[in-house]
Amino acid sequence: xxxxxxxxxxxxxxxxxxxxxxxxxxxxxxxxxxxxxxxxxxxxxxxxxxxxxxxxxxxxxxxxxxxxxxxxxxxxxxxxxxxxxxxxxxxxxxxxxxxxxxxxxxxxxxxxxxxxxxxxxxxxxxxxxxxxxxxxxxxxxxxxxxxxxxxxxxxxxxxxxxxxxxxxxxxxxxxxxxxxxxxxxxxxxxxxxxxxxxxxxxxxxxxxxxxxxxxxxxxxxxxxxxxxxxxxxxxxxxx
Amino acid sequence: xxxxxxxxxxxxxxxxxxxxxxxxxxxxxxxxxxxxxxxxxxxxxxxxxxxxxxxxxxxxxxxxxxxxxxxxxxxxxxxxxxxxxxxxxxxxxxxxxxxxxxxxxxxxxxxxxxxxxxxxxx
Numbered sequence: 001x002x003x004x005x006x007x008x009x010x011x012x013x014x015x016x017x018x019x020x021x022x023x024x025x026x027x028x029x030x031x032x033x034x035x036x037x038x039x040x041x042x043x044x045x046x047x048x049x050x051x052x053x054x055x056x057x058x059x060x061x062x063x064x065x066x067x068x069x070x071x072x073x074x075x076x077x078x079x080x081x082x083x084x085x086x087x088x089x090x091x092x093x094x095x096x097x098x099x100x101x102x103x104x105x106x107x108x109x110x111x112x113x114x115x116x117x118x119x120x121x122x123x124x125x126x127x128x129x130x131x132x133x134x135x136x137x138x139x140x141x142x143x144x145x146x147x148x149x150x151x152x153x154x155x156x157x158x159x160x161x162x163x164x165x166x167x168x169x170x171x172x173x174x175x176x177x178x179x180x181x182x183x184x185x186x187x188x189x190x191x192x193x194x195x196x197x198x199x200x201x202x203x204x205x206x207x208x209x210x211x212x213x214x215x216x217x218x219x220x221x222x223x224x225x226x227x228x229x230x231x232x233x234x235x236x237x238x239x
Numbered sequence: 240x241x242x243x244x245x246x247x248x249x250x251x252x253x254x255x256x257x258x259x260x261x262x263x264x265x266x267x268x269x270x271x272x273x274x275x276x277x278x279x280x281x282x283x284x285x286x287x288x289x290x291x292x293x294x295x296x297x298x299x300x301x302x303x304x305x306x307x308x309x310x311x312x313x314x315x316x317x318x319x320x321x322x323x324x325x326x327x328x329x330x331x332x333x334x335x336x337x338x339x340x341x342x343x344x345x346x347x348x349x350x351x352x353x354x355x356x357x358x359x360x361x
Contacts, residue, residue: 137300
């Protein structure tokens with residue numbers, strides 16, 4: 001397997017691939033047809049990004065289907081289960097806000113990721129808008145939707161610290177500044193939605209590392225089993 | 240998706256027992272979301288054309304759903320959404336008096352004069 005494991009395209013590609021798979025799990029299960037199409041569109045945008053990024057790192061199919069859990073470099077945030085709709089929206093809000101800020105920065109540079117980032121940042125801006133619209137409506141909706149949205153934001157908060165761990169190969173990214181801008185945006189939207197910014201730690205105290213080091217949470221194994229099963233059972237299968 | 244609740248006979252417990260209810264409490268069920276008509280302008284210079292309809296809780300979400308449902312293959316450069324309830328439509332019962340009288344008046348069509356030579360795209 002020819003891989004350039006040092007390229008930052010690998011961790012960013014893994015983020016897009018794994019979140020795309022999670023969003024795809026909503027197909028057939030979303031609360032309404034219109035929202036199902038919206039989530040599937042976002043999933044397909046991310047899959048397109050993943051294909052470009054993983055192709056920069058090696059053979060996209062080998063990387064997606066034949067790596068073991070510890071070889072994936074995605075954030076633990078994106079592998080978290082969909083939960084209820086509020087959990088999916090909270091995950092989308094945290095991640096797409098981060099991804100938009102990161103891609104906007106990469107697009108201004110001249111690295112190998114700049115062309116992809118410049119194109120993808122428009123897609124991601126829409127993903128962030130979608131998450132914000134739902135955050136506003138769920139937060140400022142009924143008692144039930146407010147409670148569920150706050151619960152989801154709190155539950156996923158401990159995975160947000162990892163977003164701003166420097167990624168190897170992305171040396172020009174000002175990570176602390178990115179974190180400040182992310183926090184400001186999240187704070188602003190949660191205030192508008194009458195929700196509270198979670199107060200707990202932004203990383204799990206027990207973790208020796210994170211997804212960027214190949215250390216993943218328990219639900220990730222089952223996600224990989226489903227995603228890789230077909231290719232591993234029928235190598236080289238095509239449509 | 241269109242599980243209409245019989246008005247006057249449904250009790251709160253009966254409504255809560257709906258299998259599609261995602262636990263939204265007193266919130267309107269998605270089936271109760273209003274219907275919106277979607278109009279897409281395919282490119283500059285053309286009119287907005289009716290593309291279809293969708294459900295959404297409010298106008299902003301209707302616009303976003305319309306973007307995802309009707310322009311994902313580059314069909315448009317502009318979108319309108321209009322509450323379906325705001326559209327006044329002619330009734331099929333009035334078809335005869337509305338439309339039939341125009342049927343036998345071919346002189347209303349601009350087909351009775353020669354097109355001058357050299358005029359294209361008419």
